[in-house]
Structures are given as C-alpha cells and as structure tokens.
Amino acid sequence: MAVPKILGIETEFGILHRGVPEPNPVTASSLLINAYLSRCSAPGDGPGAPRVGWDFVDESPSLDLRGFSAFDAIAPEIETHLVNAVLTNGARYYVDHAHPELSTPECLDARDLVRFDRAAEQILIESMAAANEVLPEGQEIVVYKNNSDGKGNSYGCHENYLIDRATPFGRVAVHATTHFVTRQVFTGAGKVGCELPGCSRSDIDFQLTQRADFFEEEVGLETTLKRPIINTRDEPHADPLRYRRLHVIVGDANLCEVATFLKVGTTAIVLAMVDDDFLHREVRFADPVRALQEVSLDQSLGRALELADGTTATAIELQWDLLEQGRKYVEERGDEGVGGPVAHEVLDRWGEVLATLEEDPEPLVGVVDWVTKRHIINGYRDRHGLQPDDLRLMALDLQYHDLRPERSLFARMGAETLVDPADVERGMTTPPDGTRAYFRGRCLDRWSDSVVAANWDSMVFDAGEESLRRVPMMEPTRGSRAHVATLIDDCDDITELLDRLSGRAG
Amino acid sequence: MAEREQVRRERIERDPESAGEATAPAVSERGERLKDELDDLLDEIDSVLETNAEEFVKSYVQKGGE
Numbered sequence: 001m002a003v004p005k006i007l008g009i010e011t012e013f014g015i016l017h018r019g020v021p022e023p024n025p026v027t028a029s030s031l032l033i034n035a036y037l038s039r040c041s042a043p044g045d046g047p048g049a050p051r052v053g054w055d056f057v058d059e060s061p062s063l064d065l066r067g068f069s070a071f072d073a074i075a076p077e078i079e080t081h082l083v084n085a086v087l088t089n090g091a092r093y094y095v096d097h098a099h100p101e102l103s104t105p106e107c108l109d110a111r112d113l114v115r116f117d118r119a120a121e122q123i124l125i126e127s128m129a130a131a132n133e134v135l136p137e138g139q140e141i142v143v144y145k146n147n148s149d150g151k152g153n154s155y156g157c158h159e160n161y162l163i164d165r166a167t168p169f170g171r172v173a174v175h176a177t178t179h180f181v182t183r184q185v186f187t188g189a190g191k192v193g194c195e196l197p198g199c200s201r202s203d204i205d206f207q208l209t210q211r212a213d214f215f216e217e218e219v220g221l222e223t224t225l226k227r228p229i230i231n232t233r234d235e236p237h238a239d240p241l242r243y244r245r246l247h248v249i250v251g252d253a254n255l256c257e258v259a260t261f262l263k264v265g266t267t268a269i270v271l272a273m274v275d276d277d278f279l280h281r282e283v284r285f286a287d288p289v290r291a292l293q294e295v296s297l298d299q300s301l302g303r304a305l306e307l308a309d310g311t312t313a314t315a316i317e318l319q320w321d322l323l324e325q326g327r328k329y330v331e332e333r334g335d336e337g338v339g340g341p342v343a344h345e346v347l348d349r350w351g352e353v354l355a356t357l358e359e360d361p362e363p364l365v366g367v368v369d370w371v372t373k374r375h376i377i378n379g380y381r382d383r384h385g386l387q388p389d390d391l392r393l394m395a396l397d398l399q400y401h402d403l404r405p406e407r408s409l410f411a412r413m414g415a416e417t418l419v420d421p422a423d424v425e426r427g428m429t430t431p432p433d434g435t436r437a438y439f440r441g442r443c444l445d446r447w448s449d450s451v452v453a454a455n456w457d458s459m460v461f462d463a464g465e466e467s468l469r470r471v472p473m474m475e476p477t478r479g480s481r482a483h484v485a486t487l488i489d490d491c492d493d494i495t496e497l498l499d500r501l502s503g504r505a506g
Numbered sequence: 507m508a509e510r511e512q513v514r515r516e517r518i519e520r521d522p523e524s525a526g527e528a529t530a531p532a533v534s535e536r537g538e539r540l541k542d543e544l545d546d547l548l549d550e551i552d553s554v555l556e557t558n559a560e561e562f563v564k565s566y567v568q569k570g571g572e
Contacts, residue, residue: 016565099571148568149567150563153567155571156572223572362540365540375540379548392559394563399555399556407556
C-alpha cells in the first residue's frame with residue numbers, strides 16, 4: 001500500500017520594484033513580505049501572520065535521495081538573515097534568493113492543494129497592496145506568477161510528494177521522468193520565444209512551457225544550474241526511515257486551477273503506482289532532456305519521441321498509457337492514498353483533457369495555461385497585424401502572469417474554477433484539516449506568543465519554563481483536525497497543551 | 507515497432523469513449539463562446555496593456571532563483 005501522497009507547492013514569484021533607479025529584488029521581496037506581516041498582526045485586524053520565525057535546525061538541503069552526500073554539487077545556501085515567517089494557514093512565506101516565495105501547507109488531495117495555491121496568490125495580492133501603501137508616491141511593487149524573465153533567467157515552482165523510503169529510487173526516476181516529459185501538454189504555462197542557447201524568437205515564436213529550456217540533466221541535486229528533470233534532494237521533513245519527499249523542480253507555475261489540479265493530481269497517482277510497483281512497462285527516452293524540450297516546442301502535440309528501445313511514441317500516447325494504468329490502479333487498489341474521492345475527479349478530468357488536446361486544444365482556454373495564453377497572443381497578433389517577434393507579444397506573455405487584479409490578463413479569461421472564492425479566502429488564514437499543518441496553524445493562531453520557532457516537522461514552544469519544549473511532527477498525517485482539534489479547543493493555555501501532548505497530565 | 511502499434515491500437519480502442527468526452531456540449535459551447543468573446547477581450551487588453559510595451563519587456567529582468 002502506497003504511503004499517502006501528502007502534497008505541497010513552493011512558488012518563487014517574479015518581482016518588479018518600479019519607480020526606483022536601481023531596484024534591489026531582495027529588498028523589495030523583504031519589504032513586500034514584511035508589509036503583509038505587519039498588516040496581519042496590526043491590532044484589530046485579527047490573526048493572520050504572527051511574527052514567528054522559521055527554524056532551520058533540521059534543514060539539510062544537500063542530502064541526496066540516491067543515498068550519498070554530494071561532493072561536487074553546490075549545496076543550496078540557506079539565507080537565515082532574511083525574512084522568513086510561518087503563517088496561521090500552516091504555510092511558509094519568505095525571501096528566497098531574490099524572490100518572494102510561498103510554500104503551501106501540506107495537503108491531502110489535489111483539490112485542497114489548488115485551494116491553498118490560490119490562497120497563496122491572494123496573500124501575494126494583499127502583500128502588494130500593503131507594500132504599496134507604505135511606498136513613496138510613484139513607486140510600486142508588482143508580483144508575477146511565472147518562471148522566466150524571457151532573458152535566460154528562471155525561478156521555480158516546485159512540487160512535493162511524500163513517497164515510501166522503501167521504493168527503489170531508480171524506479172521512481174524512470175516513471176517520474178516519463179510523466180514529467182509528457183505531462184507538459186497540460187501543465188505548460190506557455191512562453192513567447194525560446195531561451196535555449198542558440199535559439200531565437202525567429203526560430204520559435206511560442207512554446208508550451210516556461211521551464212523546459214532550462215533543463216540540462218536527467219538526474220541530479222542542483223536546482224539553480226545544470227537543472228535535472230529528477231531532483232534528488234533528500235530532505236524528507238518527516239521520519240527519514242519511512243519516507244522520502246520527491247522534490248519536483250521541472251514544472252511550471254500555473255494560473256488555471258484545472259492545470260494545477262491535474263499537475264499534482266496525476267503526479268500523485270503516478271507516484272503511488274511507483275510505490276506499489278504497479279507499472280510494469282518501463283518507458284525510457286533515448287534522450288530525456290531532448291524529449292522534454294521537444295514536447296515543449298511542439299504545439300502540434302504530434303511529435304514522435306524517440307525511445308531507448310528504438311520505437312517512438314507521442315507525449316499524448318504515453319499520457320493515455322499512464323491514465324489507463326492509473327484507472328486500473330485506483331480500481332484495484334483503492335483511492336485512499338491518492339486523495340480519496342478527488343482521485344476519481346482527477347482521472348475523469350485527465351481523460352477529458354487528453355481527448356480535447358488530441359482533437360483541438362482551443363476549447364481548453366481557461367483550463368490549460370498554454371492554450372489560454374496562446375489564444376490571447378494569437379488574437380492580439382492578428383488584430384494588430386504584428387510580426388511574431390514583436391515585443392508587444394512578449395509584454396502580453398509577462399502580463400498574463402501579473403497578479404494585480406486590474407492588470408492580470410489571465411484574470412480576464414473567465415477561467416474555470418474548482419474552488420469557491422470564500423474557501424480560498426479562508427485558506428489564507430486557516431490550515432487544511434488533513435495533515436500536521438492543522439496543528440501548526442492552530443498553535444500559531446492560539447498561542448503565537450509562545451511559539452519560538454516552527455518548521456515542517458517540529459515546533460518549539462516557550463511555556464515560561466526553564467527550557468524550551470520541542471514538539472516533533474515527524475508523521476505528516478498526524479496532527480490533523482481529527483487528531484487534535486478537540487485537544488486544542490479544550491486546552492486553556494500552552495502549558496496544558498504541551499503537558500497533555502507529552503502525557504504529563506490528563 | 508510492435509510496441510508502438512500496441513500503443514496506437516489501444517488509443518483507437520479508446521476513441522469512442524474519448525470522442526464522447528471531447529464533444530461534450532459544455533466543451534463545444536465553450537469553444538463557440540470563446541470566438542465571440544475574443545473581440546471584447548482584445549478591446550479590454552488594449553486598455554490594460556502596459557503603456558510602453560518595449561520598455562516594460564526590457565525592464566523585466568529577474569535573478570535566477572531556486
């Protein structure tokens with residue numbers, strides 16, 4: 001039985017500070033986040049973002065999933081001096097390199113993760129409003145949910161999936177690669193132009209994804225250079241004897257809710273099948289990196305990808321194959337570890353989208369980002385009779401991802417929604433029910449003054465005693481509403497909670 | 507080649523079912539509506555597009571992340 005596919009998304013947002021001669025993105029990102037935190041903790045505004053810092057004690061981003069510590073890889077640096085906060089919805093909101101980054105709380109199914117991904121967007125929108133209130137006249141901070149500046153610089157939208165430590169990593173790599181290369185047909189956020197070395201706007205006017213141009217390796221530890229399709233960072237943020245966390249760096253940030261839903265929903269099902277050794281046909285590409293780029297560059301979706309055994313297949317054919325296996329898997333093994341009833345919605349939607357892509361992608365405007373963006377770009381180009389390399393088309397591309405509601409082109413597309421806006425708003429301050437994020441968020445909400453630090457797998461409290469008390473949270477499914485809601489509601493103060501958790505009382 | 511044929515055949519066998527999904531009324535209606543709405547949309551885009559597109563594109567420079 002596969003371990004439950006706990007899910008999360010970390011998004012690095014593009015940021016512009018307009019109206020200053022020499023903008024500094026690190027300063028702008030700090031200002032943005034601090035403005036949000038101040039707004040939330042202002043008296044009368046209610047809870048939202050108490051000033052609790054992130055705890056780095058257990059972080060070791062250079063450990064490698066393949067089982068060795070990298071010696072020639074560059075270990076990512078942790079910038080502890082920059083703003084780094086935990087929110088009452090269980091998320092982490094911080095400055096990473098030169099970008100504001102938000103990591104959603106851990107979710108149990110794809111629909112709930114869509115809700116928290118949308119809540120993250122709303123938090124960024126509110127942050128912009130808060131920052132722009134304190135900036136001098138003529139200055140503005142603008143945030144973009146994309147992954148490339150069109151000039152060869154990329155920043156990520158990473159997905160996280162809990163997998164079984166016992167699953168051989170080679171098996172994960174083979175099947176995940178097949179999925180990551182081919183799922184681009186519905187996960188791509190679209191891009192005007194091409195950032196591959198030696199490739200120009202006149203060669204490629206539009207491609208399916210933001211990210212494919214930036215990948216150079218099949219498997220590896222790096223995330224900032226020589227990016228690999230399979231990232232091997234081994235930092236489970238959970239019991240390391242039972243779990244791995246697959247850190248997926250190859251995807252695009254999506255604005256279409258259905259695209260996010262399918263991106264994480266289909267991947268969770270594929271990884272559950274890998275955990276349970278359910279996939280017997282191994283598809284290996286002759287050259288996975290080339291295949292990744294071929295799929296992204298092919299708007300016809302008919303490109304024959306070369307396989308290692310000398311045969312070929314298209315991305316959509318390989319997706320049909322995974323879907324077929326996924327249906328069989330859920331039918332035979334049940335939906336428990338892959339989001340329960342939501343897994344069936346994922347399977348239905350997956351088939352529907354593949355069929356439409358095969359027939360004519362155009363009706364997927366508002367469902368799949370690259371189709372939506374292309375609809376705008378081509379319509380505008382035809383109306384104004386523009387050449388494919390006109391800079392205005394690149395401006396449209398960037399502005400598609402602009403998060404300001406009054407400027408966002410995506411927001412004008414009437415995209416299909418899967419979650420109620422009221423539930424999204426609730427998700428800005430309230431954690432998901434089904435994971436330890438519930439415990440983290442509720443404790444911050446009720447006892448923020450006593451929380452010294454928090455991270456994914458523990459919290460440290462100061463209950464006014466001689467020493468601080470750390471509560472380990474190594475099991476991501478524990479600490480859910482079902483486990484701890486009554487306990488938290490019943491406790492009058494933090495000491496009572498800690499005593500009852502450690503069995504000293506009650 | 508045998509495997510390739512296998513994939514194709516499975517796809518054809520699936521087709522009756524998938525064709526039904528692809529032409530579901532909601533989807534084709536949506537396609538029609540999109541065509542009608544494009545003009546309105548483009549009018550609106552003209553009004554919200556960054557005023558100096560060239561300068562905007564040039565100024566949009568990010569540091570690599572992750």
